Amino acid sequence: MRIAYYPGCSLDTTGVEFRLSTAYCANQLDLDLWEVPAWNCCGASSAHSTDQLLSLALPARNLAIAEKEGLDVAVPCAACYSRFKTVEAEVRQDEKVQQDVARVIDMDYRATNNTRSLLEVFVDQVGLDKIEAAVKKPLSGLKVACYYGCYLVRPPKLGHFDRAEDPESMDQLIAKLGGTPVDWPHKTECCGAGMITLSPEDGLPLTYEILRAAQLCGADCLATACPMCLMNLDLHQESVNKKYKADFNLPVFYFTELMALTFGAEPKEIGLDKHFVNSLPLLAGIGKKETA
Amino acid sequence: MSGIELSAVQAVAKEWTEKLQAAGIDITSCYQCGKCTAGCPMAQSMDYSPRQIVRLLQLGLADDALRSRTIWMCASCETCATRCPRDVDVAKLMDLLRIEANRTGVAAVPEVPIFHKTFLESVERYGRVYEMELMMKFNMRTGKLFNNVDLGPKMMSKGKLHFMPPKADDGGAVKKLFERVRERKGN
Ligand code: SF4
Ligand code: SF4
Ligand code: SF4
Ligand code: SF4
Numbered sequence: 001m002r003i004a005y006y007p008g009c010s011l012d013t014t015g016v017e018f019r020l021s022t023a024y025c026a027n028q029l030d031l032d033l034w035e036v037p038a039w040n041c042c043g044a045s046s047a048h049s050t051d052q053l054l055s056l057a058l059p060a061r062n063l064a065i066a067e068k069e070g071l072d073v074a075v076p077c078a079a080c081y082s083r084f085k086t087v088e089a090e091v092r093q094d095e096k097v098q099q100d101v102a103r104v105i106d107m108d109y110r111a112t113n114n115t116r117s118l119l120e121v122f123v124d125q126v127g128l129d130k131i132e133a134a135v136k137k138p139l140s141g142l143k144v145a146c147y148y149g150c151y152l153v154r155p156p157k158l159g160h161f162d163r164a165e166d167p168e169s170m171d172q173l174i175a176k177l178g179g180t181p182v183d184w185p186h187k188t189e190c191c192g193a194g195m196i197t198l199s200p201e202d203g204l205p206l207t208y209e210i211l212r213a214a215q216l217c218g219a220d221c222l223a224t225a226c227p228m229c230l231m232n233l234d235l236h237q238e239s240v241n242k243k244y245k246a247d248f249n250l251p252v253f254y255f256t257e258l259m260a261l262t263f264g265a266e267p268k269e270i271g272l273d274k275h276f277v278n279s280l281p282l283l284a285g286i287g288k289k290e291t292a
Numbered sequence: 293m294s295g296i297e298l299s300a301v302q303a304v305a306k307e308w309t310e311k312l313q314a315a316g317i318d319i320t321s322c323y324q325c326g327k328c329t330a331g332c333p334m335a336q337s338m339d340y341s342p343r344q345i346v347r348l349l350q351l352g353l354a355d356d357a358l359r360s361r362t363i364w365m366c367a368s369c370e371t372c373a374t375r376c377p378r379d380v381d382v383a384k385l386m387d388l389l390r391i392e393a394n395r396t397g398v399a400a401v402p403e404v405p406i407f408h409k410t411f412l413e414s415v416e417r418y419g420r421v422y423e424m425e426l427m428m429k430f431n432m433r434t435g436k437l438f439n440n441v442d443l444g445p446k447m448m449s450k451g452k453l454h455f456m457p458p459k460a461d462d463g464g465a466v467k468k469l470f471e472r473v474r475e476r477k478g479n
Contacts, residue, residue, distance in 0.1 A: 009421040014452050038462040040419040040469075045368050046408035047415075049390045054473045058415070061469060082370075104472045106465070154370035155383070164374050190333040190369035197443060198403055202337040202365060235446060274450045 003121060004066035004073045004113075005033035008080040008227075009041050015227030017271030018076055021256035022118060024270055028134050028263045029126050034071060036062050042083040045194065056097065057104040059087045064102075064109035076118040076256070078226035079193075082151035084115035085158040117152055119225050119255060120161040123169045128176045135262045137287030138178025144258070145182050145219035146170035147210065149229045150190050164188070170223060170255055177262045178286075184217035186210045191232045200239065207232050208240045211248045220282055221251040223258055230254065235276050251279035261286065301352030308349050317385050321378040322346045328372035328382045338362040342372050342382050345389070358393040362386075364401035403434050419466040420458040423447075 011019040026033050039062050047055035063084060066073045075081040091098045091111040102109050122131065148167050156164040165188065171181035189210055196203030211233065214222055224230050234252040241248055252275065260270045261283065272279055312319055322343075329341040339361045340348065348357040357363070363386050372382035394405045410429045414422045427444055447453045 009423075009458070012420075012458060013423050013454065014447060016452060038419070038460045038465070040460065040462060040466045041415045041421050043412070043415060046411035048368070048387050049405070049408050050394065050412060051391065051473060052387075053476065054412075054470070057469055057473060058466075061465065100476075104469055104476070106468065106472070150367075150369040150371070155373045155381075157373075190367050190371065192333065193367045193369070194407075195334070195365070195367055198407060199337075199365075199401075202334065205336070206333050235443070274452065276446065276450075 001030070001125065002032040002034060002071065003116070003125075004069060004071040005035045006039055006062050006066075006073050006075050006080065006084070007035065008075065008077040010077055010227035014231055015077065015254075017274045018227055018230075018254045018256060021254055021260040021265070021270040022076055024260040024265050025122070025256050025263065028260075029122075029130060031121070031126055033074065034069070036065050036073070039065075042080045044079055044083065048083070048086075053100060053104060055083070056087045056090060056101050059083045060091065060101045060109050061105040061107065063087065063111070063113065063115065064105055064107040067109060067111075067113045068107075070113070072114045072116055074116050074118050074121045076225065076254075077228075078117065078149055078151040079228055081115060081117045082154075082158075085160070087111075088115055089158050117161065117225065119152065119169055119173070122256075122259070123173055124161060128172060131173065131259065132176040135177055136264045137262050139174070139180075139258065139262060140178060140286045140288045142179045142282070142286055143182050143218055143220045144174045144179045144253075145184050145214035145217065145222045146174060146187060146255075147214075147222045147224045147229060147233070147252075148188050149224065149226050150188065150193075152225055153188055170225070173255060174223060174258065177258055179258065182214070182217045182219045184213055184219065186213040189213075191229050193228055193232075196232050196236055203232070204236065204240055204243055207236055208244050208246070211237065211240060211250060212246075214250060215248060219250065221253060221279065223253050223255045225255055237277055249277060251275065251277045251282055253279065303352070304354050305350060305352030308352070308354050312349070312385065312388065315384065315388060317381050317388075319346055319349050319380065319385075322350065322376075322380050323378060325377060327375050327377060328380075331371040331375050333369060333371065334365045334367050337365045342366075342386075346380065346382065346385070349385075355398075357389055358396070359398050359400055360389075361400045363389045363393060364399065364404040366390075406430065406433050416467060416470045418457045419460045419462050422454075422457040424453050424455060425457065 043058035174181045192203035192206040329343045366386040
């Protein structure tokens with residue numbers, strides 16, 4: 001299967017392990033990711049807080065390049081994904097927007113192709129059966145709190161692949177990898193996004209509540225699809241511990257990292273050593289029952 | 293006793309109702325149930341709740357909404373827009389208020405628009421975000437360190453921040469895109 005691939009800025013910097021593990025999984029599952037040549041940043045919240053047209057045009061340029069190839073676009077970062085979906089919807093709904101955007105990007109773009117989150121590509125397009133068949137070292141019951149955050153599922157009017165209030169695609173995936181998805185109430189609670197950096201006193205309480213809920217529900221770790229969620233939960237876990245006199249020690253993974261590990265990847269080759277909460281002790285327990 | 297002069301606020305209410313309607317947001321359908329506020333993760337850091345922001349606009353007190361801390365504390369999480377029983381897109385409303393507050397220079401939390409401006413300069417220049425430069429410029433412009441002082445050094449210790457800007461040979465396409473957006477606004 002061939003699909004265009006938009007990594008987004010984070011996957012070259014703070015989320016490099018998302019890129020490495022994605023490449024590993026795609027390779028194992030014969031998924032041909034065609035990286036959009038000379039792709040540009042989607043503009044993130046900075047663009048949509050500054051100028052509507054700019055916030056549409058930046059993602060649209062990437063989508064237009066893929067449209068010319070007749071390809072859908074796989075987007076790993078949940079934040080970029082949401083910007084892409086917004087553009088797609090607005091261009092489809094409103095001819096004037098379509099024309100304005102096409103003029104600004106100096107390319108034809110009619111949104112005939114689809115943006116797909118990488119999670120959706122794996123779960124719905126590659127398929128859970130194929131993924132299950134590729135598992136060599138199952139997660140051996142590892143208890144995973146699947147954290148979807150905001151942008152994979154909200155707002156529902158954009159036509160997402162999973163439910164807005166109680167999504168389950170990542171949970172199904174984790175179960176196929178041999179893990180135990182925990183039932184917990186914070187699957188789609190917001191982590192505060194950039195707020196933790198701009199104003200920790202306003203952002204940290206949100207991260208604290210998410211970690212607390214995961215721990216109370218018995219999770220060993222969390223899985224996510226967003227470099228910003230990961231940074232907030234992983235990098236800032238130490239600050240949360242300090243502020244709340246807590247002792248969370250919950251590794252946070254990209255779902256692709258857990259997939260790659262079960263397919264047989266070495267932790268280092270997919271960048272697991274780049275996380276701040278050390279996951280190696282926890283991972284020592286996986287792969288105990290070899291699949292026949 | 294003189295009556296209270298209400299025509300000015302009525303005009304503002306009308307102006308904003310129409311402006312927002314054109315963007316697909318009908319504030320007249322809001323019946324103040326407060327569901328947006330109930331689900332808002334940032335409500336405790338706001339001066340006006342999301343419901344109150346809508347109320348201010350209904351009442352023609354747009355200036356208070358534009359000068360609020362609320363619009364800069366909003367994390368754009370889309371919870372309000374997802375749950376509103378009257379289909380009022382409060383998340384998009386927050387965007388439009390930020391754009392206007394920024395344009396008119398009344399932002400209550402100036403660090404946030406400074407961050408956005410610095411971010412977009414990076415995108416215009418390199419096509420992508422150059423995080424190292426973004427952090428340094430932001431620190432210089434706001435006169436404070438990235439509040440989370442440990443962010444930069446920690447990321448560096450993991451080899452996640454680069455000392456060189458990102459490279460993508462787009463033939464100047466992104467720079468031209470920014471120029472065309474500016475031309476359209478006529479500035
Ligand atoms: S949202 Fe973040 S990761 Fe996505 S393209 Fe923009 S800056 Fe890059
Ligand atoms: S959970 Fe946080 S980082 Fe993730 S999508 Fe929501 S706001 Fe963004
Ligand atoms: S949820 Fe909708 S109707 Fe209720 S107060 Fe908020 S905007 Fe108004
Ligand atoms: S989008 Fe903003 S206002 Fe709406 S719930 Fe999220 S943080 Fe609150």
